[in-house]
Amino acid sequence: MTWYQGAMFPGLKGKLLMGWHGYRSTGGRLVAFEVDAKGVPLVRAGARFPIYPSGSRPFGAGPAAEAQVLTPGWGRVEGKRPQGTPVGITVAADGAIWVADDKNASIIRFAIDRP
Numbered sequence: 001m002t003w004y005q006g007a008m009f010p011g012l013k014g015k016l017l018m019g020w021h022g023y024r025s026t027g028g029r030l031v032a033f034e035v036d037a038k039g040v041p042l043v044r045a046g047a048r049f050p051i052y053p054s055g056s057r058p059f060g061a062g063p064a065a066e067a068q069v070l071t072p073g074w075g076r077v078e079g080k081r082p083q084g085t086p087v088g089i090t091v092a093a094d095g096a097i098w099v100a101d102d103k104n105a106s107i108i109r110f111a112i113d114r115p
Contacts, residue, residue, distance in 0.1 A: 006095025019086030028083040031067040041065035
């Protein structure tokens with residue numbers, strides 16, 4: 001996890017960025033959470049924890065924060081790429097987001113290229 005304080009993605013400024021590692025349907029994502037003044041993710045009415053294939057949810061689950069998924073479509077595509085599995089995240093001085101991905105054995109830079 002890390003806080004986004006960069007300038008490249010103004011909509012993420014002040015949000016908590018988190019990599020969800022995993023090989024199940026609930027993993028393999030880069031997400032962002034809005035937080036309160038203390039840095040605690042904001043609970044959203046109607047937000048739900050991820051539902052696992054068995055239909056269960058984490059023990060003692062209560063209200064949930066709503067994650068903004070930054071990597072939709074990062075799932076596995078047979079013959080093209082494995083599912084994304086982020087294990088590390090940092091923000092560069094220019095505001096680009098760097099993610100280490102262990103399944104793809106790569107470092108990925110998320111950025112807006114400007115001329």
